[in-house]
Amino acid sequence: MGPDAVLGALVAELLLETNMDRPQHSEARSGSIRTFGVACLIMLQAVTPVFAQIELSGSWGARNYSDALSNNPGPRWLPLDFMGLPLNATGLWRGLIYSPSTISMPERICSFYPPIYMLMGPFGLKIWNETEPRNGTTIAWHINGWEDRGPTTIWMDGRAHPSENAPHGMSGFTTGQWVDDVLTTYTTHMKAGQVRKSGAPNSDQVTMTTRYFRHGDILTVTARIDDPEYLAEPYYLTRTFQLDVLPAIRTVGPPCIQGDEGVAEEVVPHYLPGKNPFLDEIMKKYGIPPEASLGGAETMYPDIRKKIKDKYKAPEQCTYACGGPGGFPLRLQ
Amino acid sequence: MTALLSFQKIFRRAGLFVGVCILTLTVSLPLARAQQAASSVEVLQVRPNFYMIAGAGGNIAVQIGSDGVVLVDAGSEQAASKVVAAIKRITDQPIRYIIDSNADADHVGGNATVAKAGQSIFNVGTEPLGGQAASDMTNGFAATILSTDKVLMRMSAPTGKVAEFPRNSWPDEAFDRNRKYLYFNHEGIDIRHQPAAHTDGDSIVFFRASDVVVAGDILDETRFPVIDIAKGGSIQGEIDALNRVIELAIPPGPFSFAEGGTYIIPGHGRLCEQIDVVDYRDMVVIIRDIIKDMIDSGKTLEQVKAARPALGWEKRYGSTPGWTTDNFVEAVYKSLKAAK
Structure with a gap:
């Protein structure tokens, strides 16, 4: 009972x-x-959870306005671009030894990302609810998976999160409740992975508190990411989606076929501490000094500009990923 | 008087109501962030016929079928009676085998109690098979304890010496080859000796139909791998053994967004999938490479420790009492130096 x-x-x-x-x-x-x-x-x-106050069902197309610039139409992340990411010393250490070849390891080609990718990646959302057959209350909300992200089930029935000995899945484990008209969810049991594609790590102890705000046909999703291992402060991501009639978004993504991307089995690509060749990559391309490009909590706040103002030198011409649509460079006037 | 009693009755009911309200509030907190284990021993269902018992020392794997129960490890001596009770709660089949993954007390300390609660396959009905000889061979028709011969040698002692464990906890079926196998409960059970990983006597146990690999202390989700050099462990053997676990396991795919694939039960900590072992292996390889580079450039052990070559995982794995980051770094350093 x-x-x-x-x-x-x-x-x-x-x-x-x-x-x-x-x-x-x-x-x-x-x-x-x-x-x-x-x-x-x-x-x-x-x-006690109040069930289904707002209808969220439907296909929500991605509108990549903010916090999605690592994907089209924005630039790809450069190695060691940790700006605005509150990495602690341990997280930075992990980021600095990361090799982009890691994702080409045979065991990792199809392993992809934790649920954080919902806010990192470029894809839309398909959302539907599962109801209790006799009284019609919402037991769970489901969000589609994709090739590179597991499907999310948001349990609304008040169940507890699994024990610390339970496995950590690609989807994590999520519970939710309505707070006013905002669906607020909490995700645990995620796998270790990357909180940013530039090599910034997330540990398997990471948690995510996500809020879904609906304003007419616009759905705003915000996430607070807490990682006791690698983040000094909570990291926030935001994305916007718009209700689409066509095309309907599928409930699952395409399959992943493991290919040979040039890294042999049992080889672990990485750099030794202090030997990452991309350390000055951001400086060379954008004139942004490591104090800002390597992240840390203070790089989330405006005052970082004061700290680097004497070291920052805008390049005469931006040549890579300058913010134009499709990643095309915009020339400075 | 009647009015007074009724008044008390109302307030008694109100008190009851308040109590239940508080109780209900407590149990209905909508975002309870962790399931509280009912006791110190937790039973997790891995497959319909397969369980993991946590909190009894090392993790214990439990395979159940019509032939009886096969365990990998028996946990600590202190937790043995709880382990037996936990198994009885999930099946009434007798325990037939205990496969020891190594000779550490938190894995084999419960051997005697758990084996005695079981029943040898030589005692299948009302009449034991084989008489006194079989009784002597089977610890009095207790469940069979199976391990590498290295585990038997570490648990027992030559005549005249004091053994680390009592005789009724020693393996009574030991093997000295790379591989041992059973076909039990309609599935192949493949036991593979790893000659120099955590120790020199480790076994990986692969349950083929259940699709579960039991890694023992080769994989420890609570700390850096314990490389016990004094008992034959080595950093390269540890990496080789982790690679064997990865090789045996299959991740979800081509539907990569699905959960599951092969499950891996570590010696300690949470249930894993292949990618978790890959993460762990990568960590061990990277730390090995960093320390090797420092040795090659002439650094002493103290200099290596001071450079914190495992910094990226210290918080996650390095704070367990009895096996700290420094213990691990020192073991890797000594193992690499010994291999030169």
């Missing part, structure tokens, strides 16, 4: 017994009991 059922049975029993006793008691006393019961109900509703 769930908590709602327990409450219902108790209220029914209490009211029934109160009514039976009523001739012997004052109306005021039984009235105060009812008031107390209602108060308890209100208290419970404040902490």
